[in-house]
Amino acid sequence: MLLSWLTGLGAGIVFLHFVQKLLFPYFWDDFWFLLKVVRHGIRLEMYKQRGELVTVLDKFLSRVQRRPQKPFIIYEGDIYTYQDVDKTSSRVAHVFLNHSSLKKGDTVALLMSNEPDFVHVWFGLAKLGCVVAFLNSNIRSNSLLNCIRTCGPAALVVGADLLETIEEILPSLPKDINVWGMKDSVPQGIISLKEKLSTSSEEPVPRRHHVVSSLKSTWLYIFTSGTTGLPKAAVISQLQALRGSAGLWAFGCTADDIIYITLPLYHSSGSLLGIAGCIELGATCVLKKKFSASQFWSDCKKYNVTVFQYIGELCRYLCKQPKREGEKDHRVRLAVGNGIRSDVWRQFLDRFGNIKMCELYGATEANISFMNHTGKIGAVGRTNFFYKLFFTFDLIKYNFQKDEPMRNKQNWCSHVKKGEPGLLISRVHAKNPFFGYAGSYKHTKNKLLFDVFKKGDIYFNTGDLMVQDQENFLYFWDRIGDTFRWKGENVATTEVADVIGMLDFIQETNVYGVAVSGYEGKAGMASIILKPNKSLDLEKVYEQIVTSLPVYAYPRFLRIQEKMETTGTFKLLKYQLVEEGFNPLKISDPLYFMDNLKKSYVPLTKELYDQIMLGEIKF
Template structure:
């Protein structure tokens, strides 16, 4: 009897699985991903329970022991093994122990373009139990000062030779804040520090003649683990700057626990120590640092680092270094699609592209031209407590939702009034979840498993990201500020961003632009009474392009050359408004909030807008009248924005 039942049971089981595969084509894909998610969660829990505290740094030290000669970072014509990186970081750490005498809990600012030294400095500071703040290397003037002060009480700032001029502009502020400035050598392989400014001195030593401690005096001996004995999972590890949805740049606190969790992202997408990852995204961004650098730390793979993205050099460098994994933001893949065709176009070796912000049309074009590369689009935010990944490869989707994910990280899409810029609540004062297929504001419950650590020294802005009384009185959710949609098949799609920022793409760099900051800069001009900054969609361009509606003071005229010089001096390139609209008055809501949605929808078409329109012309170094001809050239992509 038993011998008869066993084959019958096996046949029924096979038929059931075949039926499930037919009814749910992604059944096995979902099962495998959720199994991977459980494995990663189990590994994370085990690491959290280790004693002493196990940090991302400890994973790097494990790699130094297990694969000392494996290339860790490849930059230009140099290769640094895990052992090399360990030695370089020891030199820096031991130097900083003496001058300025860093101790556990201190914060140091890193102000550099992509270079291996960013990784060395992070490792050095981690060995000392210090946090590092990753400054955007495009910041200048008061934006740079604001970023320095965001973290409060930073002991030192480490920079490179090419950015000394930017620091000289904020010398007085650095002196006031008592921040020591160190110059790291441009000569790779000798990461010595030169102190070029001390707060107790009155001269910015741009000649770098004042050397307090260099690698010749420092030691590459291992840094005692006792120096970081007080570091906990809740301790700040890294500060990454973001505009979020609430205005000016803020320093999002990335704790040691969050850093430990970030180690799992690349392994969960099948990346191993046999891979080579190509990183052209800036390391001061979440993707570059958490995916690129930490991905190499966790998997033991090699990271090919480039200072800036170059579409013309991209595939040649991938072939030269046998790259298998590339990171992207949407515009990177679009620029690659716009490069001249090669024979063959399909690059040997590259098998996976991971990133976000990819338009469906660019996605299709990329696959058609460079087929054989799997694209994994994800959704996440720097300070957020939830994320999604499109592990099934559905074109246009930013992720796929599943039961297990929602149990671990409770989230919902709620009804949102874009005109009033607030969630819609029912008679009981609670939020309303939108049905599948409709667009809603993404919120995620703040729990011990999914915490929200907020922004450094900015509780007011942190509180704005907490949405209370969502589905029951007393609950607290993280307000992503993003509008998303979930279809009937469980795929989630990014729709738009709400609030006081817009996602702007300048050439290859994806940046969040704080409209409040741009408005403040424009308001410094004596002939501008008020400015309302927003983002407009431009065909052929990802994200939104900056535009400002401006009210002039009575009796004053618009000076395009003055405005051009002003914004170029005070704003990074991606934040400069490309279009300006002159209005007689700035429209506001009943609660005196500037109306942006209506203006954004109106766009910049001179044939439908009767207000004077101006366009930022790089060639004429002025804001010039936006004519119908220029408008058509922009639509035809003949004019570069």
């Protein structure tokens, strides 16, 4: 009897397992991943219930106490332990305590390249309870000035290699901003932070300076190009920083991992997922000043790297490198990042070995993110019943001609069917807030949709089109509106148009992104109307662009039109222009291509077009 019962039970279990594999093949992957996410949330809630509001900085100080001699940062062969970074950041804090009027809650802007001092200054200011604003080290002139004014800093700290950039705008900076330089000899009007560090105390800074009363308080400003022109300062709360720091852990990284960071620290990927992620684990990171495709694998072997961060372009660059012997001879087991195309993903694995690609999705300021925990090629994440209990998101129908969400006769938005592209939106509520941007509320309001499915509901508009397949995997489809992505950066089209529009022979400029064979994202293109009786000066256009914009924002193509189509509200139409691209055989308007050797734009001939499409001309 017992034997018969056990046999039946065993058969039942085998049958259920078969049914689960057939109908719910990802059930256990989903279950264990979600359990991990819930555990992290419970841990944060337990800290809160005990009255302990633990921040990323607190976690760093805890690592210092537990393993002071553990390497934290390896940079150009030099090792900086957790204790080293703690002591140097305390020196930074004491300089500002003794030589400035900075107080808790003040904002300090940070303009630095990837280097240990970026972390030293960041954490030193955090120990004083200051809000640190990360400035994009690529931007110049008016864009940089706008970013500084937007976050309203009391001080600005500049890396040694970027002092010339600040010198250009120094006379235009608000008079109440003190500028500090990480160099012994600094230009007039700038204070040498490095000189004062040599005599500063490395004693611990009292916790009262940085203790927080709420995890919703602001910790950082990270600039992001949105759909309304110049870069905006996204508010990063202590809570968002903690969530971001859990990414590496959620994908299975441990304290024994050595993580290679080549992405810029002024972005949330490098600073929160990378640096803060290492702190969450108690791991070591190898920090690179700038990504180098030729040095990438030799660095990985030299430093025994086990995990690296990527963007899609990075993986494509590696695949384009000449093949060498021993390319699979490394210890890398995981790669965490976003934006890798399916074809590059497959090529990367075939060439460099069995590396688990951990693709994720999330914008700096967004209240929604996805993680592809199953490794499904091409997907940015996966949703299921459990996920939607915690994160309310929807994919809604979008009108590409009008460049806005579709509304029915009752003025409600509609869901797309599975397999159809839809605008990704995420519900905003107390448990899943959107913290918005510094400055005018209009910037925050522009990223929100109101009365979407019912009166009074509010959703965050990601500006991204996604597709959900029958198995509930999510795929990035395209970016909408006045922003496109190139070289891993968001390009605000209105900012580029404003720069070109300063030329006295330009009447109207419409900037958009176009797909280029073999490249991630979209390259910039500008459609231009000339003023009556004015001629086009291609050299002046080139000069204006290279002196006023970061490299990734340069329009690679120009199109000269006689008139431009607009919407009923006089907004320039881009959809048709994007579809037409830059093919001279299909476009009768004059087309030009950016030629850096000639320092001008040159006519885009069929021969030049073919070279671009064959990958013979590099961008």
